[in-house]
Amino acid sequence: QSALTQPRSVSGSPGQSVTLSCTGTSSDVGGFNYVSWYQQHPGKAPQVIIYDVTKRPSGVPGRFSASKSGNTASLIISGLQAEDEADYYCCAFAGSYTWVFGGGTKLTVL
Amino acid sequence: EVRLLESGGGLVQPGGSLRLSCAASGFSFSSYAMNWVRQAPGRGLEWVSGISGSGGSTYYADSVKGRFTISRDNAKNTVYLQMTSLRAEDTAVYYCAKRPLGYCGENNCYFDCWGQGTLATVSS
Numbered sequence: 527q528s529a530l531t532q533p534r535s536v537s538g539s540p541g542q543s544v545t546l547s548c549t550g551t552s553s554d555v556g557g558f559n560y561v562s563w564y565q566q567h568p569g570k571a572p573q574v575i576i577y578d579v580t581k582r583p584s585g586v587p588g589r590f591s592a593s594k595s596g597n598t599a600s601l602i603i604s605g606l607q608a609e610d611e612a613d614y615y616c617c618a619f620a621g622s623y624t625w626v627f628g629g630g631t632k633l634t635v636l
Numbered sequence: 637e638v639r640l641l642e643s644g645g646g647l648v649q650p651g652g653s654l655r656l657s658c659a660a661s662g663f664s665f666s667s668y669a670m671n672w673v674r675q676a677p678g679r680g681l682e683w684v685s686g687i688s689g690s691g692g693s694t695y696y697a698d699s700v701k702g703r704f705t706i707s708r709d710n711a712k713n714t715v716y717l718q719m720t721s722l723r724a725e726d727t728a729v730y731y732c733a734k735r736p737l738g739y740c741g742e743n744n745c746y747f748d749c750w751g752q753g754t755l756a757t758v759s760s
Contacts (some may be wrong), residue, residue, distance in 0.1 A: 527698050529680065562746035564681070570751060571731060572681065577746040593655075615681050619745050623695040625683040627673075 528583050530616055530628035537634040543604040546631045548616030549597060556597035560619035563592060563601050566630075567612045576601060603633070604617065611635040638662040640732045640751030648722055648755045654756055656717040658732030666690070666710035669735045671747060672717045674728035684730070685717060700726075723759045729753040 531549040538544040548555065548563075555561055561579045564572035573582055576592040579599065589610075591602045599616055616628040644656040658670070671686040685706040686695040694706050705718040715732060732751040736744035 529682075558745070559742075560740070560745035564747075571750040572747075573750070574748055577748075578742060581743075583748070616747065617681070617683075619740060623669075623686055623693070623740060624697065624717055625671075627681040627683060629680040 527620065527624065527626055530618060530626055532614075532616060532631045534629070534630035535632045535634065538606045539636045540606050542587040542606050543602060544606060544633065546601040546603075546614055546616075546633070548601070548618075548628050550599075550618050550626065551597055554569075554618035554620040555594065555616075557621065558619045559594070560593050561592070561594055561599045562617045563590075563599075564615045564617065565612050566615065572615060573597055573634065607636050608635050638734065638749045640728065640734060640749060642732050642751045642754035645730065645754035646754045647759065649760050650723060650758055652758070653718070653720045654722065654723050654731050655757065656719065656754055658715045658717075658751055660713045660715070660734070663734075665713040667737060669736065670708065670715040671733045672706065672715075672728065673731045673733050673747070673750075674726075675731070675753070676725070676749075678729040679728075682728075687715060688736075719756065722756075724758050727758045729755050 557628040566572040579594045613630045615630045639661045641659045672684040673698045687706045691708045708715040731753045733747040734749040738744045
């Protein structure tokens with residue numbers, strides 16, 4: 527149950543696109559199509575923005591998209607907006623009803 | 637509206653115990669698996685434990701196995717986390733998180749609703 531690997535920080539200017547990576551193993555990210563992403567603003571609870579690798583819950587803007595290749599998942603945010611500045615966590619199902627999270631990426635909108 | 641409200645956090649000495657509660661409303665509680673996820677100060681999220689809707693199946697992270705016990709009272713719409721033999725590294729905000737309906741599979745193997753969390757501090 528080792529944490530997934532995420533870059534500690536990324537940044538981008540308004541309107542730009544950024545990609546956040548999440549690397550695991552064949553036992554979690556690569557083993558199941560159950561990768562989810564959570565956005566967390568300071569002092570707030572996490573909120574799901576992507577589930578099942580690529581699906582967006584209702585209400586999540588289309589600027590958020592995601593993909594997976596092998597043991598690495600990616601979150602793409604296009605048309606960056608100031609309100610996108612937050613911490614982002616990936617999460618993968620690891621079998622036997624256990625989950626593993628990444629260490630989180632702090633997104634700064636310049 | 638789905639609501640999850642955690643309580644029970646506080647300051648406890650190393651080796652001590654604490655019981656966290658999560659009161660749920662706005663959905664048919666007994667039908668849904670529930671989980672606890674924690675976040676140490678300034679750190680990332682860590683899945684801690686989960687329980688099936690009936691309470692008959694429970695799951696734990698290796699870091700808490702044998703020390704923490706998850707349970708639920710479906711009559712009170714509440715899930716609990718009993719924490720014993722607490723260590724400084726257990727200091728965290730503990731979030732209650734709900735999964736969508738059903739066995740973990742397509743469209744329901746993630747956490748769709750979270751509470752605001754309760755802080756447990758383990759320190760002498």
